[in-house]
Amino acid sequence: MFNFRSMVALLLLATATSVSTFCQSPQPTTYERIETYLASIPAIDTHDHLQPFDELPGYVETSRGRGMNLFGLWRLSYFSSTNRLTPWKPGESFDAWWGEAKNDFSNARATSFYRYMLPAFQDLYGIDFDHITNEQARGLDDRIFENYRDQRWLYHVITERANIELMFNDPYWARLDFRTAYPFGILVFNVANLIRGFHPSEFKTPLDSPYEFAQKRGLRVDSLDDYLALLDVMFREAKQRGAISLKMAPVNGYERTYQFDNVPKERAARAFGKSRSALTAQEAKDFEDFIMWRLVELSAKYDLPMQVHTGDLPIRGCNPMFLINLIAANPHTKFILFHGGFPWVAETGMIAMAYSSHVWVDSVWLPTLSYATAKRTYAEWLDEIPSNHIMWGADGNSPEAIYGATVYLRRCLAEALADKVDHGGLSEDLAKKIGKQILRDNALELFPELKKRLWKDKGRMIPPPVALR
Numbered sequence: 001m002f003n004f005r006s007m008v009a010l011l012l013l014a015t016a017t018s019v020s021t022f023c024q025s026p027q028p029t030t031y032e033r034i035e036t037y038l039a040s041i042p043a044i045d046t047h048d049h050l051q052p053f054d055e056l057p058g059y060v061e062t063s064r065g066r067g068m069n070l071f072g073l074w075r076l077s078y079f080s081s082t083n084r085l086t087p088w089k090p091g092e093s094f095d096a097w098w099g100e101a102k103n104d105f106s107n108a109r110a111t112s113f114y115r116y117m118l119p120a121f122q123d124l125y126g127i128d129f130d131h132i133t134n135e136q137a138r139g140l141d142d143r144i145f146e147n148y149r150d151q152r153w154l155y156h157v158i159t160e161r162a163n164i165e166l167m168f169n170d171p172y173w174a175r176l177d178f179r180t181a182y183p184f185g186i187l188v189f190n191v192a193n194l195i196r197g198f199h200p201s202e203f204k205t206p207l208d209s210p211y212e213f214a215q216k217r218g219l220r221v222d223s224l225d226d227y228l229a230l231l232d233v234m235f236r237e238a239k240q241r242g243a244i245s246l247k248m249a250p251v252n253g254y255e256r257t258y259q260f261d262n263v264p265k266e267r268a269a270r271a272f273g274k275s276r277s278a279l280t281a282q283e284a285k286d287f288e289d290f291i292m293w294r295l296v297e298l299s300a301k302y303d304l305p306m307q308v309h310t311g312d313l314p315i316r317g318c319n320p321m322f323l324i325n326l327i328a329a330n331p332h333t334k335f336i337l338f339h340g341g342f343p344w345v346a347e348t349g350m351i352a353m354a355y356s357s358h359v360w361v362d363s364v365w366l367p368t369l370s371y372a373t374a375k376r377t378y379a380e381w382l383d384e385i386p387s388n389h390i391m392w393g394a395d396g397n398s399p400e401a402i403y404g405a406t407v408y409l410r411r412c413l414a415e416a417l418a419d420k421v422d423h424g425g426l427s428e429d430l431a432k433k434i435g436k437q438i439l440r441d442n443a444l445e446l447f448p449e450l451k452k453r454l455w456k457d458k459g460r461m462i463p464p465p466v467a468l469r
Contacts, residue, residue, distance in 0.1 A: 257322060
């Protein structure tokens, strides 16, 4: 029979249950679980521009001597692409620079070119840069300077904190040197300048010039046929030296269009041996177009997939749709379309969908360009493209920039995948598998040579940092 004592017991039980439920920690969301999982994956970063430690362009002369500082890190970021960054005067004090520079960020707080650096300052230095004080800024500058006295900092940030196992490095400052500065670095053969090889005057430094390359090897380049033979030698040597991919981008500061016509050899030969001032714009383009088609053929011959910068600049000529004739005519060449073709991300996805046998898309730099666009793009691409045809890269120039871009990417990808789980019916296990494909597995599948270079969780260690040149 139900009595007062039973009622009290039930009330006490209900109260205890409520208190217990209230005191329990909230369960992690789908996004939090996926983001945590993605952070645990040793990533394969398909694109960066990390110069040798002692030669990083961010070093400046400070009142304490030459070194990296807060200005240097922002200079090595993409922030100054769309915002003013107060110049550093050699030898000046930090307070003098910061007094003006702290106002440079006022109108950029919401932009991805600013926000992708914030995880580095927060996670590596414990600084909320959105609300940084003058005292904190001074302390941050001191810590950056001290960290860069030892390149173990670079290794720590990239391989441990960012959890990057291997990193493709595009050495645009020394395209034909065919060396990597770091043991976790993967050599990329940057072929962008080779399309303008009609005359030696096109090349400003020996490590960029195919003519210097030929001279050192006792090769003559007196005709277009000689130049074509030289290209074959360069590809063979790059492959032997460890290059596993090519990089193509518009030349001369991103000046030309992506429209590469299949030009007859006779028209290209008219430009050979003449300086640019002696050529019409069409004659120079004819040569460049002809050589581009030859590079694509060599890409297939030597099984060196071609990473192609698409989108961004020049805004009138970088739509990846311009590449369709080249892609369609060369089914044996593996094309990797960089940056999502931003802002033409839908067009890029359509190209990869139409030519899925030999086209991959790489979201490198895309979250840094626009986080919102990148999140939408992942959702769209996964609707259209096989999940093993999507990759990523940080596209950074400093350890902090690489770290920030990597964290930014993982968050963006986790959000897109979590949305598909919560609203699109994709299981969480499949979402995690897809995330791992994008961060790691797809690169290992496309570039099987990488498997020999893996070192994390295999009882291997990267060589200790030394002054590599």
